Amino acid sequence: MKRILVFVEQRDGQIKKAALETLGEAQRLGEVHGLAVHTALVGAALDAAAEELSTHKIDRLWLAEAPALRLYSPDGYTTALQHIAQESGADLILFSATSMGRDLSARLAERLQAPLASDCVAIRIEGKRLEAERPVYSGKVLATLELMGDGPYLASLRPNVFAAAAADTVDPSRIARVDLQVNETDLLCRTAEVKSAAGTHLDVAEAEIVVSGGRAMKGPENFAILQELVEALGGALGASRAAVDAGWIDHQHQVGQTGKTISPNLYIACGISGAIQHLAGMSSSKIIVAINKDPDAPIFQVADYAIVGDLFKIVPLITQEVRRMKGA
Numbered sequence: 306m307k308r309i310l311v312f313v314e315q316r317d318g319q320i321k322k323a324a325l326e327t328l329g330e331a332q333r334l335g336e337v338h339g340l341a342v343h344t345a346l347v348g349a350a351l352d353a354a355a356e357e358l359s360t361h362k363i364d365r366l367w368l369a370e371a372p373a374l375r376l377y378s379p380d381g382y383t384t385a386l387q388h389i390a391q392e393s394g395a396d397l398i399l400f401s402a403t404s405m406g407r408d409l410s411a412r413l414a415e416r417l418q419a420p421l422a423s424d425c426v427a428i429r430i431e432g433k434r435l436e437a438e439r440p441v442y443s444g445k446v447l448a449t450l451e452l453m454g455d456g457p458y459l460a461s462l463r464p465n466v467f468a469a470a471a472a473d474t475v476d477p478s479r480i481a482r483v484d485l486q487v488n489e490t491d492l493l494c495r496t497a498e499v500k501s502a503a504g505t506h507l508d509v510a511e512a513e514i515v516v517s518g519g520r521a522m523k524g525p526e527n528f529a530i531l532q533e534l535v536e537a538l539g540g541a542l543g544a545s546r547a548a549v550d551a552g553w554i555d556h557q558h559q560v561g562q563t564g565k566t567i568s569p570n571l572y573i574a575c576g577i578s579g580a581i582q583h584l585a586g587m588s589s590s591k592i593i594v595a596i597n598k599d600p601d602a603p604i605f606q607v608a609d610y611a612i613v614g615d616l617f618k619i620v621p622l623i624t625q626e627v628r629r630m631k632g633a
């Protein structure tokens with residue numbers, strides 16, 4: 306292997322945190338195995354993202370820009386990335402296992418007739434082969450995959466697992482543009498509009514601290530006490546499916562098998578029993594704190610800190626203490 310290519314996901318010119326983590330892992334592999342690290346940005350008006358990216362340690366930044374690619378288009382982005390993959394001669398192409406990364410990596414794998422390992426929590430280069438570890442069966446089993454063939458190999462990396470990329474000095478000579486003619490009328494599928502949810506709350510999948518509430522919250526109004534802790538800690542608000550299904554909180558907050566898979570530094574589960582489908586989305590969090598009045602709740606089996614008691618009494622006390630410590 307000679308070259309790794311990282312697809313860098315950006316939205317409105319802002320690079321996603323998960324993309325910097327994927328780049329960080331590419332840099333680590335590059336250093337260990339003496340491989341060049343190339344990056345790819347696809348979209349429109351990419352100057353700000355390109356500038357930010359060129360402050361990281363990379364050997365080359367490939368830009369595929371076209372007004373028609375302002376919003377994600379499955380076939381448009383696949384075509385752009387296929388050009389870059391071929392021009393860069395990448396042996397390994399890495400994505401973040403976000404919704405876009407999973408979709409795009411599968412499409413590119415099909416176009417290149419190349420093997421793909423998705424949602425990996427570890428990857429290793431063993432000679433000419435790629436070995437990847439990924440959780441399966443809701444995280445009950447860790448499968449090791451071996452990618453075969455002549456390459457290139459594709460892999461998507463789970464967000465919040467890998468260390469983010471190190472910064473470096475800006476070097477504009479690293480930027481290469483691919484000549485791309487993509488018209489909106491050529492696209493088979495394109496995103497017509499992106500509607501942001503009300504407010505500017507941090508996404509659970511991007512936050513380093515997540516406070517989640519379950520069925521024990523009893524109603525939408527009680528999420529306010531969790532929101533206060535979220536704000537004191539500077540994190541994001543999560544929820545179990547029971548709370549989402551009850552209509553107390555939007556699905557974008559759901560953590561678990563049919564919600565988001567997250568690995569924050571700190572996860573605080575409030576009144577959540579710890580069903581296997583919930584654990585599938587959060588058990589790789591670095592530190593887990595569970596508050597539950599049932600001492601036998603399954604969530605305590607994965608918790609680093611177990612608080613047995615009534616969340617309605619405990620959460621406000623924690624919020625108060627966090628505010629006191631922060632001097633707020």
Ligand SMILES: Cc1cc2nc3c(=O)[nH]c(=O)nc-3n(C[C@H](O)[C@H](O)[C@H](O)COP(=O)(O)OP(=O)(O)OC[C@H]3O[C@@H](n4cnc5c(N)ncnc54)[C@H](O)[C@@H]3O)c2cc1C
Nearest residue numbers: 519520521545546547561562563564576577578583598616
């Ligand atoms: C195909 C499938 C996919 C699923 N996907 C998901 C998913 O993505 N995410 C997900 O979360 N679930 C998912 N589920 C549902 C999952 O099986 C559970 O039903 C759900 O996680 C339960 O939510 P809960 O823990 O909030 O509620 P419960 O299981 O009812 O637990 C509530 C907990 O709160 C505790 N409690 C009650 N009052 C208090 C109090 N005052 N203070 C402290 N503790 C209190 C109770 O002791 C209990 O442990 C899925 C299920 C299926 C079948």
